[in-house]
Amino acid sequence: MSDNKLHDLYFSQSALDIFQKCRKRFQYRYIDGLYWPAEWGIDAETEKELEKGRKFHLLAERYYLGGSIQHQIVEDPELNVWLKRLKRFLPYSQYIISAEQELRYRQKQFKFLAKYDLLYYNKGKKLIELYDWKTDKKSLLKKELENSTQSRFYLYLFKKVGQKYYSDKFDIQNNPDLIFWNPRFPEEKKIVNYSDKNFFNDSIYFEELVEKILMEDEFPMTDNLNICRYCEYRPICRSKQTEEKEIFEEDLDMDLNWEEIEELEF
Ligand code: SF4
16 A cells, blocks of 8 residues: 555545544545546536636635725625625624634644634634634535534644634634535524643544544445445446435545645644
8 A cells, every 4th residue: 555645644624524424435545646627526406506606715715814805896796795795794804814824733643634714813702713714505504513523623623723822822722613605594603612622532532533544455445335326436446326425525626735834733
């Protein structure tokens, strides 16, 4: 197995999530580099929705970087509505820290990577809020977000690294909150709180998971054929077409500029 590749890898929440669901899938994607763009193998309607989600993230980033985007320059009427809702939901202010913030962390064999849609300082609560924009058609209330790998990983990594990084600039007394919001459902907002106990448990959990990945030899296929139904590698493993490809948000960010990612080493 490509040991070097595995030891060079920065683990993101989707890499960890994929490993837990199917080790073979992890091998294909992260070791063998067998990857194709998110748009491949999805229907035109889904592709359009993905593109809209991508544009929304871009608009949100531009808005929070400068605080001004005129509605008139946004041609898509639905995107225009989303932008207005975003401005109402969280107006630009001096407490915006950064948008589309990427963070890499390395300590011995532990290498982690995350990207945050928006970081915001909540002065009243004396904590940093991590915002994550969702744009799919499923209500946040119907999603299992509290205990998802994404939520736990984002909060864990930020508390471990980001919090220290920003503590010179802001008076931070409390653990970060992770806040999900979707412009399709502007009244819904899902807040995931974090505690020292969560952090302690997650530290053990993620470090043990990485150790397990680094010691893996075989990367076997999952026995759960339901997972295979939606996997892009189904034609290779099971000689059947994928029913509906699972899209990971990070698939939409494969153009990450790795040189610009801030690396914090401890
Ligand atoms: S098709 Fe199934 S066994 Fe093959 S990589 Fe995907 S999830 Fe794993």
